[in-house]
Amino acid sequence: MSMITMTQAAAVREGLAEEMRRDPLVWALGEDLSTAHGGTSADQYLGLIDEFGDKRIVNTPISENTIMGAAVGAAVAGTRPVADLRMADFGMCAVDELVNQAAKIRYMFGGQARVPLVVRQAIGVRKGGAAQHSQSTEAWYIHTPGLVVVAPATASDAKGLIKSAIRTDDPVVYMEHKDLWLAEGQVSDNPNDLIDIGKASIMRQGSDLTIVSWSKMALLSLQAADQLKSEGISAEIINLRSLWPWDKDTIYKSVSKTGRLLVAQESVQVAGFGAEISADISENLNHSLKTYVRRIGAPRTPVPYSEPMENEYRVTTTRIIKKAKELFSAP
Amino acid sequence: MTNNTASNYPARILEMYKTMTLIRAFEEIAEEAFDAGLVNGSIHQYIGEEAIGTAVCANLRKTDFILSNHRGHGHAIAKGANPEAMMKELLGKVGGTSGGKGGSMHIADFSVGMLGANGVLADGLTMGVGAAQALVLRNVDAIVTVFVGDGTTNRGPFYESLNWAMIYELPILFVCENNTYASSTSTRKVTAGPGPVARAEAFGMPAYDVDGNDVREVDEIASKIITNIRNGGGPQFLHAKTYRIKGHVSRDKMLYRPEGETEANWKNEPISRCADWLIKNGISEAEINSTNASAYKEIRDALEAAIAAPFPDGKLAYKDVQDLGNRYLGEHS
Numbered sequence: 090m091s092m093i094t095m096t097q098a099a100a101v102r103e104g105l106a107e108e109m110r111r112d113p114l115v116w117a118l119g120e121d122l123s124t125a126h127g128g129t130s131a132d133q134y135l136g137l138i139d140e141f142g143d144k145r146i147v148n149t150p151i152s153e154n155t156i157m158g159a160a161v162g163a164a165v166a167g168t169r170p171v172a173d174l175r176m177a178d179f180g181m182c183a184v185d186e187l188v189n190q191a192a193k194i195r196y197m198f199g200g201q202a203r204v205p206l207v208v209r210q211a212i213g214v215r216k217g218g219a220a221q222h223s224q225s226t227e228a229w230y231i232h233t234p235g236l237v238v239v240a241p242a243t244a245s246d247a248k249g250l251i252k253s254a255i256r257t258d259d260p261v262v263y264m265e266h267k268d269l270w271l272a273e274g275q276v277s278d279n280p281n282d283l284i285d286i287g288k289a290s291i292m293r294q295g296s297d298l299t300i301v302s303w304s305k306m307a308l309l310s311l312q313a314a315d316q317l318k319s320e321g322i323s324a325e326i327i328n329l330r331s332l333w334p335w336d337k338d339t340i341y342k343s344v345s346k347t348g349r350l351l352v353a354q355e356s357v358q359v360a361g362f363g364a365e366i367s368a369d370i371s372e373n374l375n376h377s378l379k380t381y382v383r384r385i386g387a388p389r390t391p392v393p394y395s396e397p398m399e400n401e402y403r404v405t406t407t408r409i410i411k412k413a414k415e416l417f418s419a420p
Numbered sequence: 421m422t423n424n425t426a427s428n429y430p431a432r433i434l435e436m437y438k439t440m441t442l443i444r445a446f447e448e449i450a451e452e453a454f455d456a457g458l459v460n461g462s463i464h465q466y467i468g469e470e471a472i473g474t475a476v477c478a479n480l481r482k483t484d485f486i487l488s489n490h491r492g493h494g495h496a497i498a499k500g501a502n503p504e505a506m507m508k509e510l511l512g513k514v515g516g517t518s519g520g521k522g523g524s525m526h527i528a529d530f531s532v533g534m535l536g537a538n539g540v541l542a543d544g545l546t547m548g549v550g551a552a553q554a555l556v557l558r559n560v561d562a563i564v565t566v567f568v569g570d571g572t573t574n575r576g577p578f579y580e581s582l583n584w585a586m587i588y589e590l591p592i593l594f595v596c597e598n599n600t601y602a603s604s605t606s607t608r609k610v611t612a613g614p615g616p617v618a619r620a621e622a623f624g625m626p627a628y629d630v631d632g633n634d635v636r637e638v639d640e641i642a643s644k645i646i647t648n649i650r651n652g653g654g655p656q657f658l659h660a661k662t663y664r665i666k667g668h669v670s671r672d673k674m675l676y677r678p679e680g681e682t683e684a685n686w687k688n689e690p691i692s693r694c695a696d697w698l699i700k701n702g703i704s705e706a707e708i709n710s711t712n713a714s715a716y717k718e719i720r721d722a723l724e725a726a727i728a729a730p731f732p733d734g735k736l737a738y739k740d741v742q743d744l745g746n747r748y749l750g751e752h753s
């Protein structure tokens with residue numbers, strides 16, 4: 090077994106290909122999957138059509154409701170589809186099929202059926218994406234009983250999580266970050282290397298402060314930790330990877346040790362997942378906290394286009410650092 | 421109705437030639453701006469499709485509404501939006517059509533009835549239906565036109581909109597711009613049946629096929645059916661065949677496109693076809709050349725003005741969210 094350098098998009102593609110080789114009932118559907126580009130943005134499906142053919146790499150019409158609905162139907166009928174809705178913004182076109190059907194079928198039919206599907210829908214601000222191509226909607230799905238939600242930060246997360254997602258018997262919302270598709274990282278070539286869903290990764294050990302985040306924000310938090318270290322603050326960086334379920338054990342352990350928690354998210358802070366984590370820690374670990382929990386997230390505005398406004402909107406490393414320091418100044 | 425034997429007919433076509441050239445210049449110079457790193461986001465170009473938006477909008481009034489899609493620059497210019505304000509929007513500058521909030525995919529100019537480009541496919545259709553309902557409710561003598569791509573005819577809202585428009589006999593024109601591609605996919609490969617006209621006819625909607633690269637043909641049919649709609653004839657459907665000369669989006673390398681296809685279609689592009697006709701019909705080559713020169717100058721000036729314009733204050737990000745709750749937006753400190 091060895092480690093190979095590849096982009097996150099390639100890492101997901103490798104993970105998908107390995108699972109398709111392992112299980113002939115795994116297949117993918119979505120717009121532009123089988124053209125020379127293989128999923129227009131970052132070659133997410135490049136070459137898969139040649140290996141697996143057009144029954145398993147299905148290039149669909151622009152029909153989001155049916156992409157999602159067909160995945161649900163195909164899942165209850167004994168296959169394991171990976172539905173690609175490209176961006177979370179277009180995923181909204183198919184929220185009904187995902188939320189009213191995929192998430193509910195097992196429960197409302199009394200456990201008769203399982204819905205083993207994965208829906209890929211990318212999140213995050215991509216430069217100049219503006220209001221309809223930059224949204225991060227993970228909280229919508231974390232709020233929905235029946236769904237599993239994962240969001241990789243590294244190429245290795247991306248591969249391990251797609252493999253685990255495909256092997257999960259319930260619907261999984263797989264939210265990669267558009268800005269990270271072309272980011273390179275080290276990935277294992279061992280087809281048996283999975284990442285357990287529900288298991289966070291501690292990217293950096295620290296003793297003074299715990300920063301919990303996911304997706305691209307985990308990488309920015311890591312940068313923030315470098316800067317904080319030079320200022321004498323030792324930050325522990327937790328990359329959640331899996332948002333539902335989330336790894337409470339790892340976070341509880343970390344916060345018990347550091348006594349300080351900052352949650353950093355890219356999505357709108359109001360009613361975001363950071364609110365849930367903060368409330369949970371405040372309720373359950375109050376005795377260990379040296380100061381109250383802080384959050385950082387996007388303001389409650391649509392994503393603006395023009396660069397200065399986009400920069401105003403973004404959660405940046407500098408802003409994470411500033412927020413982190415607040416935990417040491419105020420009570 | 422256009423009367424193409426009238427003595428002022430070549431002058432009418434020359435006007436359309438000017439608009440098409442302005443759109444072409446805008447798209448080419450916007451691409452230069454993109455390549456120079458001046459455009460924050462991406463652009464979807466309308467090159468080769470100019471005749472459709474131009475001829476349709478030539479038959480619309482300022483009080484009529486249009487709803488556009490992601491490939492909306494041409495629709496906006498044809499409906500009368502200011503190219504300089506549009507260029508400023510692409511560069512995210514003060515004076516942009518949306519003050520820099522939206523960018524290329526969200527150009528709108530409500531003052532000329534351009535109710536917005538759109539980043540989400542097919543949403544213009546359903547909103548167009550509603551805009552037509554509003555015209556009826558308000559008893560306004562105007563119509564709605566919705567532009568939709570060939571690939572988007574496979575989304576459910578397309579059918580919901582056509583059906584709805586028919587049952588309420590709304591004053592609405594659907595224009596399907598069939599450039600044969602949906603992103604990197606050849607639309608034919610993912611589309612059943614004979615195509616958009618048959619689909620519209622299935623709802624009982626009068627539907628017309630036109631050569632979308634022939635501005636005179638688009639004008640002739642558009643003029644006829646828009647008059648029908650104004651006279652209470654209900655929804656109509658125009659299917660304009662064309663070709664997307666450029667990549668889907670600014671970064672598209674077009675690896676999926678068969679060799680020679682672009683070049684073959686370029687021979688059929690609408691602007692030189694129109695120029696040929698004009699020259700045969702009494703417009704001098706000098707006039708054509710000066711039209712070209714002034715269109716490119718206008719857009720170059722627009723780009724210069726956009727470059728010179730200031731960026732908006734970042735804090736404007738918090739403006740225009742909604743009326744209530746503005747104290748709680750969670751502005752970054």
Ligand SMILES: Cc1ncc(C[n+]2csc(CCOP(=O)(O)OP(=O)(O)O)c2C)c(N)n1
Pocket residue numbers: 120151153179182490491539540541542568569570571572573599601602603607664668
């Ligand atoms: C609901 C939705 N699905 C997918 C996309 C991504 N997308 C943008 S344009 C496009 C292709 C559209 O093709 P067509 O309707 O033919 O218009 P054209 O680009 O050819 O003008 C796709 C798939 C989107 N913006 N919205």
Ligand SMILES: [Mg+2]
Pocket residue numbers: 569570571597598599600601602603607
């Ligand atoms: Mg098309």
